[in-house]
Amino acid sequence: MENSVGPEIVHSLAADGLAVGYDQREIIHDLSVRIPTGRITVIVGANACGKSTLLKTLARLLKPSRGSVLLDGKSIQSIPTREVATKLGLLPQSPTAPEGITVADLVGRGRYPRTRWIRQWTKTDDEAVAAAMTSTDVLSIADRPIDELSGGQRQRVWIAMALAQETDILLLDEPTTFLDLTHQFEVLDLLVDLNKQHERTIVLVLHDLNQACRFGDHLIAMKDGAIVCEGNPSEVITEEVVQDIFGLAVKVIPDPVAGTPMVVPLGRHTTRTDRPQDTPPPTDAASAARESGSGNAWPASAEAAAGSRGAGSGASVGAASDSLAAQALAASAAASGICRPSDR
Template sequence: MEPLIQHTTPHSLAADGLAVGYDQREIIHDLSVRIPTGKITVIVGANACGKSTLLKTLARLLKPSRGSVLLDGKSIQQIPTREVATKLGLLPQSPTAPEGITVADLVGRGRYPRTRWIRQWSKEDDAAVAEAMTSTDVLSIADRPIDELSGGQRQRVWIAMALAQDTDILLLDEPTTFLDLTHQFEVLDLLVDLNKSDDRTIVLVLHDLNQACRFGDHLIAMKDGAIVAEGNPSEVITEDVVQDVFGLAVKVVPDPVAGTPMVVPIGRHTTVQDKTLQDKTEQDARPRTSPAAAALAASAAANGVCRPMDNP
């Protein structure tokens, strides 16, 4: 489907020398990064490594103590809030909606940054909301209250609201959290569709490394508030990097479906060696019969079964 609203000049997003923290505790240290325009970038790393902190700082929810976030080459702190909201959309973790609000009303709120008292709701706003709900497959439930929806439906509605902002850059913080496997893939497939339809720049935080490799064009691996590796999934997700970032021994093999790197944790149990050892132990534990006893048993069986017939 052709997008109703065409994006002409892609916006760029970068960070230069960032230092960010909470309550005098620095989480991100001297971090610089350039987000690839028109690609899907996935930020991965262990808990408390700074993934969400980086995303919030890129979205201007957090102010760095040093360094700057650059939107189109200009410090995001110097750009008016409404202007930022027309270029960059954010879906935070576990967003909440007013009680009783319907799908259409919530998605429509994504247009607020583009409306002013001198510019009332227009046909362009209607088109943007309709396109957002159509793209996320929530148009059929437009009149339903958010409270009545499943987790996967709610997440699609929140994404629709972010899309209704009509921004070139979309940031999502763990959009698959609390969703079952089917709904996780629905959301991630949707993001790929959005990226391919209009070269939208998408940045998201994910915990699942295999999903990050399958759906991401560009990966950023973080540890202790710094970037350890970034680039193509096949370059970033190696056994050494996973061991360094997560402290976990793994095997990295080709995904049989997508061909992207697939991470298989080794762990301390249920490896091939463990299964082989278990089978051998079970075999060794079986009762053993001496050769002589086996010969006697065979002779007795033959005598009972193969006895020649007596001549008349």
């Protein structure tokens, strides 16, 4: 009889009626959500809205006071820890490694959930670790200590360790924090590759809304411990929603590269009406004064103050600098009763 291979198991993750808090203070209130399988979900929201708390609860690091997290339809609290670790991997916000540990050793620790005292390290483990390091482009630095790596390299190594677990679900808490722009995009591009190549379900917390829109398939917007809305980026990131969850007035326009929503904050000092928009910013105080023209009385008053100061106390202002800008600055400082920057 021909052996038939059954369909690959796709693990599901959901929350039902969650209430979670710290020190008697409830952070998440009656929250229910189902994470789309095989897609990238990004949780967004203001600081202290409950994003990381939700992620930690989904990963079973926090126990809810009410409700439950469901892994494959079963309460995650009822599933043995080692079994959970074979289905779900987590990269916390600020992971720490033992001093002096090498890249290969750290990534190898991702195999811990799949080893037993009766099952020692095998060729399968070697292959899994090598595959994880190849996917994250850290194989060439396998023998280097973690302490010697850049921030972007470290983050890729931590992701490699999570990949070595060979889990179908990967949770990441702010994986781009403290990384420069290049390394941020390297990490996010890597997550997209992992999602496309292996159909992994990826859930991450991000602060950058434009990155969330560009790299996320499904967004969850949170405020005060509750989900305000969820869906694809164009449904979630609107001017009204951003105003609601961040208290910030914005314009949402199409990203010129990806076509996804791009958030442009307005702020209080968005437009400059005191100079032509096609003119580069002035380089010193004097040129700034000249560009301001009659709409700003500062240049005239500054010159007058400088002249008055020079008449009353000799050439102290003139000695500071021959430039009009320095004279104006010194006169303004004297009028305000404060020292010049050069005297501090």
